[in-house]
Amino acid sequence: MNKINRDERRDFILKSAKIAGVTFCGCIMGSLITACDKDEEIAAPPMPTGDFPVIKIADYPALAAPGGFMMTKLKYKDGSPANSGNNVFIFRIDQSSFATLDTICLHKSAPVNIVGGVLTCDLHAAKFDSATGAITDHGFAGEDFPPLRIFPNEFDAETGELKIKI
Ligand code: FES
Structure with missing residues (x-):
């Protein structure tokens, strides 16, 4: 577990107050800093790990060629579901680029599916651009x-792995 010392805590409080535009009276700030002088160790907040889902494109024949697409659920390396367990669209745009989009419409949270090759909302039939997510209808x-x-x-062309920053 990461630990931070009292000097780091003192700096953190002073910087946080400045960033937040907070003006403490001297006694409040003094007591906060005094509290930091007690040499207790507190746990630092967990750092983001960048542990994004990664898929090997070779494992998905639907993505073998440009124009290919699929819908799948993704997991983080620890096995927990990404995107709250909802599916993700993956479109192969060309040899080295992919579009990865949510499958949940932000109008009323209905699922979006691929109908006749077009991303289409199940509830009100809105349509979306598969490369940008823009509403086309x-x-x-x-x-x-x-x-x-x-x-x-x-996309790492050497390993054939696609990392989705979700
Ligand atoms: S919920 Fe998708 S268009 Fe209304």
């Missing part, structure tokens, strides 16, 4: 709403 939604969420990704 609002269907029966009757109002504007955000595009499909795009997840950044990195």
Whole structure:
């Protein structure tokens, strides 16, 4: 477990107050700093691990050629579900680039499926661009709403692995 010492804690409190634009009276700030002078160790918050889901493209024949696509669930390396257990779309754009998108419509949270090769919301039939997530047709939604969420990704051509930053 990471530990931080009292000087780091003191600096952290002072910097946090500055960043937050908080003005403490002298007695409050003094007591906070005094509390830091007690040489107790506290646990630092966990750091992001960058432990993103990775798939090997060779394991998915649907993604073998540009224009290929699939819908799948992803897991982190510890086995926990990514994207709250919802599916993710993966489209192969060309030899070295992929689009990875959410399958949940941000209008009323309905699932989006591929109908006739087009991303289409199950509830109000809105349609989305598979490369950008942009709305191309609002269907029966009757109002504007955000595009499909795009997840950044990195493809390693040497290993054939696609890392989805979800
Ligand atoms: S829930 Fe998707 S368009 Fe309404």
